[in-house]
Amino acid sequence: MASPVKLNVLDGVARIVIDAPPVNAQSIAVRRGLWEAVRMAEADPKVVALAILGAGRNFSAGAEISEFEGPGQEPWFGTVYNRIEACTKPVVAGIAGAALGGGLELALACHFRLAAPGARLGLPEVTLGLVPGAGGTQRTPRLIGAEAALRVMLTGQPMSAKSAEKLGLVDGVVEGDLAETTLALARELGQGGSGGAPRRSRDARAGLEDPQVFEAAIARARAELKADPARARLEAPHRVIDCIEGALLLPFDTGLAYELDAFEELRESRQSAALRHVFFAERSAARPARLGANRPEAPGRIGVVGGGAPGAALAAAAAGAGLDVRLMEQDEAHLEAARARVEALLAGEGRTPEAVGAAMARIAGTGDEGLEGCDLVVETLPDESGLKGDLLARLSELLGAGPVLATLARSPDLSELARPLEHPARFIGLRFFGPVHRAGLLEVGGTEGAGAEALGCGLGLAKALGMQGVLAEPPVAALVSGAGKAAAEEQVARGEASREEINAAWAGFGMGRAFAGVGLADVAGWKRAALIRPGCLAMANAGALMLAQGAVAEAATLDVAMIACGAFPREGGGPMHWAEAEGLAKVEAELLARAESHGAALWEPAPQFAELVKNGQGWGDL
Known part of the structure; x- marks a missing residue:
């Protein structure tokens, strides 16, 4: 050569x-x-x-x-x-x-x-x-x-x-x-x-x-x-x-x-191995295989339908990142109220008056130009409004095969919302983990028929907003982090530790706090490792179940999501990497023991554990 x-x-x-x-x-x-x-x-x-x-x-x-x-x-x-x-x-x-x-x-x-x-x-x-x-x-x-x-x-x-x-x-x-x-x-x-x-x-x-x-x-x-x-x-x-x-x-x-x-x-060291794993995992998550030859492309202009709290937060984040925004509301009075919310959000983030003014100048009401020229249109009505399905159907008819249509709906299944749409291949779900203006993770979801260009547009939006984007349907971060918190609740219920002790152990490891509004207690170093272990086991098991359901394509994507949302430390590599570093056979054995002593609901091992352990394989072999 x-x-x-x-x-x-x-x-x-x-x-x-x-x-x-x-x-x-x-x-x-x-x-x-x-x-x-x-x-x-x-x-x-x-x-x-x-x-x-x-x-x-x-x-x-x-x-x-x-x-x-x-x-x-x-x-x-x-x-x-x-x-x-x-x-x-x-x-x-x-x-x-x-x-x-x-x-x-x-x-x-x-x-x-x-x-x-x-x-x-x-x-x-x-x-x-x-x-x-x-x-x-x-x-x-x-x-x-x-x-x-x-x-x-x-x-x-x-x-x-x-x-x-x-x-x-x-x-x-x-x-x-x-x-x-x-x-x-x-x-x-x-x-x-x-x-x-x-x-x-x-x-x-x-x-x-x-x-x-x-x-x-x-x-x-x-x-x-x-x-x-x-x-x-x-x-x-x-x-x-x-x-x-x-x-x-x-x-x-x-x-x-x-x-x-x-x-x-x-x-x-395990820390460096974990950080190298994340280095490659983040690059893989940014260009998932499902996109094929398509590259994630940031939308130049987005339409935001609905100026309530979620819509205002999205408009503020997009305009603050330099994107043009078209804000749609039912009338002029609601539009002005939405603009006031956006301006308050921008000012509250510490921007100078000049920067706030520049961002607001990038936002136009739909009475000015409508949704013409938008690359992405996002519906932001509350899930409980009951209007979401009809609104999406009308938007799909109005937009045709042009812009990508997205919803902030947190429904676990987009299929029902996509069914009546004229162009379901151009329909995606956007799930921000936490408030939009403070989120580090954006989960982009799509039905089986969602096109690569539409999914790439969602990932491109994440990059433009300075967030980590991952393809996941249904959303995985809340479910996996919730399993960890359920394990912590069980520890408290069984008298194994106090909420303050578990919070201290989690914070010391870099997983945030298991219990909101609860302080930290002094915990010896040797005890911290024991207190975080159930949470890590539960998250790894929940992640494996998400893999089994096809919510994400790779275990590494789950790791990226959990790190981006602050539920797992970067130097820990994510719960799936943690489990592999511990040894999948060891983790499966601990899960089986806990299922027998604590109940199967949280601890029954996901089916992949037995398969991978039997064949001496890792997550990457799935």
Whole structure:
């Protein structure tokens, strides 16, 4: 197979291009290609310098995360990057698009760095429960100091090229042709210009000049982490701080070894495995197989039928997200009342008067333009109004085969509502978990006949509103989280714990509170694990039943839904992942024991458990 790394020599400069679509991830093939290209360039007497670039839109968006599931293959990232840094000829990185994770670590190992104005640079490993494992925690603080390095690694957020230049992470931002400028600088350096000797990040001292300032930043980071219970329970941020401190206290090679040990320990941890699972699950949920070749498309304009509380909340969320809204009410007086509700919601979210005004300008009453030009029309009448079916039928007739028609009805079955519609393939259900303006989850439902374009429109709306969208019919989040709360109620009824103790255990694990309006009690750490276990078991079992009913296509989608609605911690991976990590045989045995002692209603194992355990399989095999 052809190497994903291309090498050609132009006027004494080895042009090394990573060509591994779509994002030039640092796979084993790319690492081998880089190793060989650098070896050949350094051995070639005609080459005076090297330039490393990315093909397409990105320099390199990081590691091939799927490779983290097993032991690392040589050459490891750090082995390759150390080889590049040790090159006796100047190496210049030309960074366009994303340079994230291993991609940024590669750039840091180069001797000089140029970036395009739109480049994004970051070390997001902490979001996967990891530390940068190829020199990121050692080179970065040497270049920019502890405070900035901690900010980059603990938030995981990318920075702009200008910000990176200001910090000293890159040497310049190139407004013109990045590749040509990178090659020109490499050629100049190779010919002895601009201080052309290799300038290695391992030798940088700018960030280490004041040890007291460095250690003060470390101390502040530790104190802030300890003060935030949600972050304090995460393992990776603590190790990031330790590794960055190691850049000050340890020789460079010892610091690299310390960093790699931390990376490997975290890679094998349950937290990191869970976070990596969620990383892939969220991407799968955003592009479910049922959409086929269709991509979720955000509606440019939505129609909202009904200006009561749900309709006003949807209109406010959509207009606040930059969508045009057409608001339909029965008369002008009701329309003005609805607009007042929308404006109050927008103002109550802390927006400036100017931002509120801009959002309100995107909302027009249907008396102005009707529902023409809408991509999505959402009916928002209360379920108990008794008018929902007739209204949907009239809207379906009015809209024809144009806009997607949706309902906020929380009915567990859309089939009855879809039956009289003229275009049932363009009909979906939208279920926000919690108030629309605060929801993190939008469940998009459809009958068997719902079309991929309509479902994609619902998922596109979720993305436009900044929510996690999942395909689910009937809605699953309330049912699965309700099973967990039922287990907690049973614990209290049986005298196993108080409501306050269970709340404390749930909150400490990251599942919110089992009982609203009830405080927290002090609970020993060993007892917390025992108190959350029934809730986790019940949610996993309820999720398996939802799978059996075909409510969702994959167990991973359930995990995404439960995390997005706040019912399960992200670092726990969701109830289905939790059950698999515990061992499905063990979970099935506990469910059977509880069914015998506590009753079958909540605890009778879903049929998939026996099937998967018998065949030694997991949820992904269903």
